[in-house]
Amino acid sequence: MRWQDDPVLEVEHLKMRFGGLVAVNDLSFSVGRGDITALIGPNGAGKTTVFNCITGFYRPSEGMLSLRHDDGTTLLLERLPGHSISWKAKVARTFQNIRLFTGMTVLENLLVARHNPLMLASGFTVFGLLGLPGFRDAERQAVEQAKFWLEKINLIDRADDPAGDLPYGAQRRLEIARAMCTDPILLCLDEPAAGLNPRESHELNELLLSIRQDHGTSILLIEHDMSVVMGISDHVVVLDYGTKIADGTPEEVRNDQSVIAAYLGVEDEEVEHVEAEVGL
Amino acid sequence: MALNTPHAPAITAAEVTAPATGAQIAAALREAGIAALLTLGLSIPILAFKTEQDQANALYLQPRWGMVAAACALIFALRFALCLRAARRAAAPARPKAPASPALQKLFGIAVPLFLGVAVTYPMLATLASGGLGGARYWIDLGILILTYVMLGWGLNIVVGLAGLLDLGYVAFYAVGAYSYALLSTTFGWSFWLCLPLAGILAAFWGIILGFPVLRLRGDYLAIVTLAFGEIIRLVLINWVDLTNGGAGISSIPRVTFFGVPFDSSEDGFASLFGIPFSPMHRMVFLYYLILVLALITNLVTIRLRRLPVGRAWEALREDEIACRSLGINTRNTKLTAFAIGAMFGGFAGSFFAVRQGFVSPESFNFLESAIILSIVVLGGMGSQVGVAIAAVLMVGAPELLRNLDFLKQVFGAGFDPNEYRLLIFGLAMVAMMVWRPRGLVGHREPSIVLTERKAIAGSLVKEGHG
Ligand SMILES: Nc1ncnc2c1ncn2[C@@H]1O[C@H](COP(=O)(O)OP(=O)(O)OP(=O)(O)O)[C@@H](O)[C@H]1O
Numbered sequence: 001m002r003w004q005d006d007p008v009l010e011v012e013h014l015k016m017r018f019g020g021l022v023a024v025n026d027l028s029f030s031v032g033r034g035d036i037t038a039l040i041g042p043n044g045a046g047k048t049t050v051f052n053c054i055t056g057f058y059r060p061s062e063g064m065l066s067l068r069h070d071d072g073t074t075l076l077l078e079r080l081p082g083h084s085i086s087w088k089a090k091v092a093r094t095f096q097n098i099r100l101f102t103g104m105t106v107l108e109n110l111l112v113a114r115h116n117p118l119m120l121a122s123g124f125t126v127f128g129l130l131g132l133p134g135f136r137d138a139e140r141q142a143v144e145q146a147k148f149w150l151e152k153i154n155l156i157d158r159a160d161d162p163a164g165d166l167p168y169g170a171q172r173r174l175e176i177a178r179a180m181c182t183d184p185i186l187l188c189l190d191e192p193a194a195g196l197n198p199r200e201s202h203e204l205n206e207l208l209l210s211i212r213q214d215h216g217t218s219i220l221l222i223e224h225d226m227s228v229v230m231g232i233s234d235h236v237v238v239l240d241y242g243t244k245i246a247d248g249t250p251e252e253v254r255n256d257q258s259v260i261a262a263y264l265g266v267e268d269e270e271v272e273h274v275e276a277e278v279g280l
Numbered sequence: 281m282a283l284n285t286p287h288a289p290a291i292t293a294a295e296v297t298a299p300a301t302g303a304q305i306a307a308a309l310r311e312a313g314i315a316a317l318l319t320l321g322l323s324i325p326i327l328a329f330k331t332e333q334d335q336a337n338a339l340y341l342q343p344r345w346g347m348v349a350a351a352c353a354l355i356f357a358l359r360f361a362l363c364l365r366a367a368r369r370a371a372a373p374a375r376p377k378a379p380a381s382p383a384l385q386k387l388f389g390i391a392v393p394l395f396l397g398v399a400v401t402y403p404m405l406a407t408l409a410s411g412g413l414g415g416a417r418y419w420i421d422l423g424i425l426i427l428t429y430v431m432l433g434w435g436l437n438i439v440v441g442l443a444g445l446l447d448l449g450y451v452a453f454y455a456v457g458a459y460s461y462a463l464l465s466t467t468f469g470w471s472f473w474l475c476l477p478l479a480g481i482l483a484a485f486w487g488i489i490l491g492f493p494v495l496r497l498r499g500d501y502l503a504i505v506t507l508a509f510g511e512i513i514r515l516v517l518i519n520w521v522d523l524t525n526g527g528a529g530i531s532s533i534p535r536v537t538f539f540g541v542p543f544d545s546s547e548d549g550f551a552s553l554f555g556i557p558f559s560p561m562h563r564m565v566f567l568y569y570l571i572l573v574l575a576l577i578t579n580l581v582t583i584r585l586r587r588l589p590v591g592r593a594w595e596a597l598r599e600d601e602i603a604c605r606s607l608g609i610n611t612r613n614t615k616l617t618a619f620a621i622g623a624m625f626g627g628f629a630g631s632f633f634a635v636r637q638g639f640v641s642p643e644s645f646n647f648l649e650s651a652i653i654l655s656i657v658v659l660g661g662m663g664s665q666v667g668v669a670i671a672a673v674l675m676v677g678a679p680e681l682l683r684n685l686d687f688l689k690q691v692f693g694a695g696f697d698p699n700e701y702r703l704l705i706f707g708l709a710m711v712a713m714m715v716w717r718p719r720g721l722v723g724h725r726e727p728s729i730v731l732t733e734r735k736a737i738a739g740s741l742v743k744e745g746h747g
């Protein structure tokens with residue numbers, strides 16, 4: 001199992017408390033390098049909270065989050081300041097409710113993701129203000145990279161339109177492309193398929209597979225859509241009430257009694273839905 | 281779609297002019313009745329009675345029910361008309377709103393060179409129009425005043441318009457700049473050209489000092505704390521008498537020189553150096569071009585910054601701070617740079633103010649000043665450079681225009697002073713703006729980089745920031 005042999009992220013005994021509420025309790029799992037790992041669980045299980053801990057938006061009450069780079073350096077994410085997690089640790093994320101810069105163009109959205117490298121190239125604005133060629137080249141490269149991603153997500157024709165004007169599915173894809181423009185080694189996606197129609201959902205699967213294949217980026221995703229989860233993930237972690245109830249390959253999890261029970265514990269509709277998806 | 285067929289306009293036109301239905305009239309009547317009742321309630325304590333004195337000097341109440349009735353009737357009629365119009369509008373099919381019509385954009389395209397041309401030739405125009413350099417004094421003075429506010433508006437635009445941080449104490453940096461020049465030049469005798477950059481640096485420094493504790497606050501809290509900071513600076517200037525000479529201010533600040541050559545009638549003054557007859561207006565014209573250059577530098581730097589990563593990060597911060605953090609932007613430092621650079625331009629403008637006046641006192645840096653600069657930014661359209669310039673001309677130029685409307689005296693009698701209605705008109709104009717152009721005069725955003733085609737972004741998509 002890759003997540004045991006070569007993990008890119010190891011979550012150990014993670015606990016997140018909000019006042020009296022324990023949203024995540026003693027959670028340990030690992031994310032394999034180059035894997036697509038799905039984090040699933042009923043509503044309110046604490047999935048987004050785990051993401052917020054990994055990406056520095058919350059400071060965990062307890063636990064350790066260690067990220068291993070290819071070259072063997074290990075970073076403890078819970079100790080890094082929020083903005084370093086993207087820049088130094090190379091972890092990127094998207095949000096459950098899309099957070100694009102709606103009043104900026106699609107291209108501008110992607111360039112903001114290149115902030116740190118461009119800032120260095122512009123000599124912290126000084127060289128840029130003087131119009132030195134070093135910065136021009138860096139900016140041209142950033143635009144090329146943006147173009148590459150726009151071709152990939154089929155939005156190249158809308159590069160100069162405001163992001164807020166895009167249809168919902170396109171906004172979801174753009175948010176993923178924007179996260180990818182930070183050159184992450186781990187990409188965390190919070191319900192990327194929510195609100196997509198079946199065709200868009202299929203395209204999303206293709207996009208995620210190609211991200212993994214072409215860029216070697218490991219993907220950690222939260223998803224309710226079981227066709228996405230079972231279709232593309234190599235590893236599934238199931239969360240219920242903040243604790244891990246199952247961890248394994250999609251086949252193992254599909255047949256796990258506690259997982260079925262956890263979903264049975266929720267509304268009937270959802271159970272039927274899940275049972276249909278997992279083929280019960 | 282049916283609306284695109286040639287017949288459609290006739291249908292929509294018919295709908296727009298269709299008579300209001302009975303239900304609509306009834307609703308409008310009810311609304312108008314409520315408004316009239318409210319007016320009645322309000323006008324009883326305000327309008328209904330007037331205190332008068334009789335011969336014995338005793339006070340008695342003079343009833344004025346006619347006036348109350350007139351007010352109620354007026355409000356009733358206005359409200360009724362407004363409701364009917366609104367009802368008809370709602371019934372008419374909504375037309376999609378174009379982000380910015382091409383005609384308007386073209387207008388802005390012409391506006392920029394036109395403005396620049398007028399600004400550069402303004403002293404000549406004023407001289408020609410008033411038949412002599414001496415006569416143009418008033419107009420050139422007004423030009424200098426307007427340009428000072430244009431520069432201040434552009435400086436604050438970086439903080440409020442681009443970074444979306446509501447700063448109500450911008451005048452503090454203006455004051456820091458003015459006092460920096462005043463103190464450095466009177467104490468050490470340093471020249472204006474040395475003090476100008478120093479004043480900017482000092483103001484930026486104060487921007488950072490203020491920013492560190494304050495920028496973790498957001499929205500209303502940030503606004504209130506910056507407001508307090510503006511007041512603190514003013515109170516320090518008043519009370520630190522040893523340094524600032526308190527409320528009396530600092531006078532006899534050295535005047536501006538033509539890069540070392542003084543503007544006086546002496547042998548090596550400006551006039552004799554160039555072999556032209558001496559005129560006190562030379563200095564005024566020089567000051568005019570000085571502030572024009574300073575303002576244009578502010579503008580050029582801002583335009584450039586917008587296209588650099590730091591400027592894009594400011595705008596991204598205004599749009600969504602959380603997303604910025606997830607993309608690795610250090611939000612605190614980015615806000616600080618906006619604050620510091622905005623403050624620096626405020627400092628430049630302040631030291632210009634000091635050299636123009638030759639006198640500074642804390643009175644010049646009260647909250648009203650901050651409010652005017654902020655209104656210029658908001659009226660102009662947050663983030664738009666052209667809008668800010670137009671708004672500054674309107675906000676500073678219009679009251680001066682009001683002062684010169686002498687013909688109104690013939691209409692309303694000799695005792696009528698239109699200038700007294702300045703704040704009333706200002707308030708009405710603000711309300712009208714918020715109704716018709718809530719995003720300011722220039723309500724769209726220009727993208728900072730373009731791949732194939734430049735398109736303006738509708739103001740409704742652009743966020744205003746929340747601190
Ligand atoms: N900032 C917070 N303060 C207090 N409680 C919070 C906070 N964030 C999350 N919670 C609580 O933690 C629990 C887990 O929430 P979380 O958003 O992580 O669930 P989730 O698994 O992402 O659910 P969903 O599938 O609905 O997105 C919920 O009970 C939620 O109310």
Ligand SMILES: [Mg+2]
Pocket residue numbers: 047048049096
């Ligand atoms: Mg969630």
